[in-house]
Amino acid sequence: MTIESQLAQLQQAATEQTEASVQLANNITEGLQEIDQVKQDIAHTYQTVNQNNQALNDWQTQSGSVNLKDLNGNSHTLPTLKSLVADAQSVNPHPHVMTKAQFDALRDMRKQQYAGSGFVEWGKHYDSGVNAETVNEGMDLLYGQQYLNFLKLGSKHKSSTGSSKSYLPIVVIDGITFELSDGAGLRGDGTAVTNGDEWKRVLFPPAPDGTKTYDSASGTVTQHSNAEAAFAAETDTNKVITSRKDLVFLESWHEKIADKDVVYPLGNVQYGANNYKGIALRNNLVTQGYSAFGEWDTGTKGHGIKWSSLTEAQKATFLGEPEHNIYYDPEAKAYIQVRYRIRVVEGVGDNWYRVQADGVTVVNQFLGYSSGNQTSVVKPQGASTELLDLGAHPAGNRGCIKHHLQYYQILKQV
Structure with missing residues (x-):
């Protein structure tokens, strides 16, 4: 091989190495550019993630809406959790409480089940054998100074008897069921027994003593100072009340809880216990006449609780138990409780x-x-x-x- 050919080969090899070096340099440059792009992409992604992370925190804690971005930089507006909850509550603040439609559907079902309004169960009765007498299923009389003008409905005493399936009376009025109970065993004088018994009490006005007159023409009842004055006031239409029959009935109605800001266990505005499942109750939230058995009754004060003072857990106790007869009316945007009281109308004669x-x-x-x-x-x-x-x-x-x-x-x- 000549020197010329060897030089040509060396020159060719040098050229190839130069081209390889240039290619390597180009590849390195492209690699560095790709690394720079990746760094930029990572920085952009980090920025997006950081922004989305803040947006997610706002989504959990703030009202209104937040903006989230995807990897392509597109922005998406979403309502926050508080806004979603508020929207849901505008339809029904507590999904676990019955709506008016559900409540009415149950009423319609019961109207098909029962022939009419009245007692479904009389409740049980308990005769202690001491100053007590059973009148009929679920009805007792108790004697003594503490039980004057008093009738007992139902009994939760462990020794109570009777054919009823329930300890306490159950009634249905226009398709709505009510459990008759004061939450305690209240005597006629308002004190409670301590033997674990529970019932619904009915109070009556004192027996006539000849000091009242009734005028059948005007419907006026007059209280006189004594019997002598009452008899002296008699006319053809105005007579002394010497004997009478009282009218006892159960009255129910639908009422917005917010109107008085009070809720009553079982819907009973004469509820006698001072607590319900650990929730303290008060008897001074509404005017006394709201709980009275009649005009003659100035002592009965029903126990309830201020609705706005309850915690969410306490509200859930009342809303989640159907015996309190609470439903949500979306048209009125209000909770409605169906309440009851026993009325005793003092008769003006027989x-x-x-x-x-x-x-x-x-x-x-x-x-x-x-x-x-x-x-x-x-x-x-x-x-x-x-x-x-x-x-x-x-x-x-x-x-x-x-x-x-x-x-x-x-x-x-x-």
Whole structure:
């Protein structure tokens, strides 16, 4: 091989090495550029993640909306958790409470199940053998100074007996079931027994003592200083009340909880226990007349709790238990509780003239005492705190109670 050919080979090898070096340099440059791009992408991704992380924190804690970005830099607006909860609560603040539609569906089902309103279970009774007497299923009388003018419905005593499936009375009114209980065993004087018994008490006004007169023409009852003065005031229409029959019935109504900001266990505005499942109750939240058995009753004070003072867990206790008869009305945007009280209308004599509709005269459609006029008709009370047991048809702007066969309904004034 000549020197020339060897030099040519060396030159060729040098050229190839130079090209390889250039290619390597180019590859390194491209690699560095790719690394720079990756670094930029990582920085951009980090920035996006950091922004999204802050947005997620805001999504959990703030109201309104937040913006989240995807890897392509596109922005997406989402409502925050608080906003979603608020939207859900605008429809039903507590999904675990019945809506009005669900509540009414249960009512319709019970109307098909039962022939009408009345007792589903009488409750059990307990005769201790000492100053006690069983009247009938689920009904007892107790004797003694503490039990004056007192009737006991149901019994939760461990030794109670009877054919009822439940210890306490269960009634249905217009498809709504109520458990009759005061949450304690309250005597006639308001004190509670300590033997574990529980019932619903019914109080009556004292027996007539000849000091009251009733005027059948005007429907006026007058309290006199003594019997002598009462008899001296008698006329053809105004007579001394020497004997009487009292009217006892259960009254129920639907009421917004927010109207009085009070909720009552079982819907019983005469509830007697001072606590419910560890929740302290008070008996001074509403005017006393709201819980009274009648105009004559100035002592009964029902125990309830201020709704706005309850924790969410405590509210859930009432909302989650159907026996309290609470539902949510989306149209009214309010919780409604169906409440009840036992009414005892003090009679003005022995003869209640209008206790069954005759289907002929208008006046005899209204539950009342007097005959031939509307001066002594039974007045509904409902959510009112003012008492009026008997009165003329327009008195108190409450209408009157209309009866049809064995059913009662409220006749509202228009």
